[in-house]
Amino acid sequence: MARLTLSRSLHDVGLAAWFGGTLANAVALNPAAAEAGQDGRTGAVANAGWDRWTPVNAAAIGLHLAGAVGQLVGDSGRVARQRGVGTTALAKTALTAAALGVTAYSRSLGRTVSQAGSVPAASGTQPQAHTPQDVAAAQRKLAALQWLVPAMTGALVVTSSYAGEQQRASEQVRGLARLRG
Numbered sequence: 001m002a003r004l005t006l007s008r009s010l011h012d013v014g015l016a017a018w019f020g021g022t023l024a025n026a027v028a029l030n031p032a033a034a035e036a037g038q039d040g041r042t043g044a045v046a047n048a049g050w051d052r053w054t055p056v057n058a059a060a061i062g063l064h065l066a067g068a069v070g071q072l073v074g075d076s077g078r079v080a081r082q083r084g085v086g087t088t089a090l091a092k093t094a095l096t097a098a099a100l101g102v103t104a105y106s107r108s109l110g111r112t113v114s115q116a117g118s119v120p121a122a123s124g125t126q127p128q129a130h131t132p133q134d135v136a137a138a139q140r141k142l143a144a145l146q147w148l149v150p151a152m153t154g155a156l157v158v159t160s161s162y163a164g165e166q167q168r169a170s171e172q173v174r175g176l177a178r179l180r181g
Helices: 005-036 038-074 076-081 085-117 135-165 171-181
Strands: 120-123
Touching: 005 038, 005 120, 005 135, 038 076, 038 085, 038 120, 038 135, 076 085, 085 135
Parallel strands: none
Antiparallel strands: none
């Protein structure tokens, strides 16, 4: 079996940044924006942080996808022959697609909030009574989605760990033996 060090590294580093960055922003940036001192600055502070994170997040996702494709190509023989590996690969692909969709939708909502500029807000994801309606609606959706992205990417970390366990020699022997028997 060939080594896939570059693909694994791209996959893991990209996924780590995608997961960690979105979690950090949900845990720290969005609530900390409320400390801006003025209601109108709260949204601007959160927007500035998310706008700075967006290109890094896009690069992280690109690295992750490049690594995932490299691993899939490199492990194609195992995916086809070892029992359970194809199912795991399919689950990872579906979960990745779902996380990408939620991330893209979140960014679309974030763009709505960011383009509004300095509007009153209680935090990065909590509107106030005077927050414009479209921005308030986007913030309410982002309040849930800010947790969904790290939950989904965290699930990808766990699924990737499981896939790594399937590469143990004992698992490969067991998986190939089941196909023959």
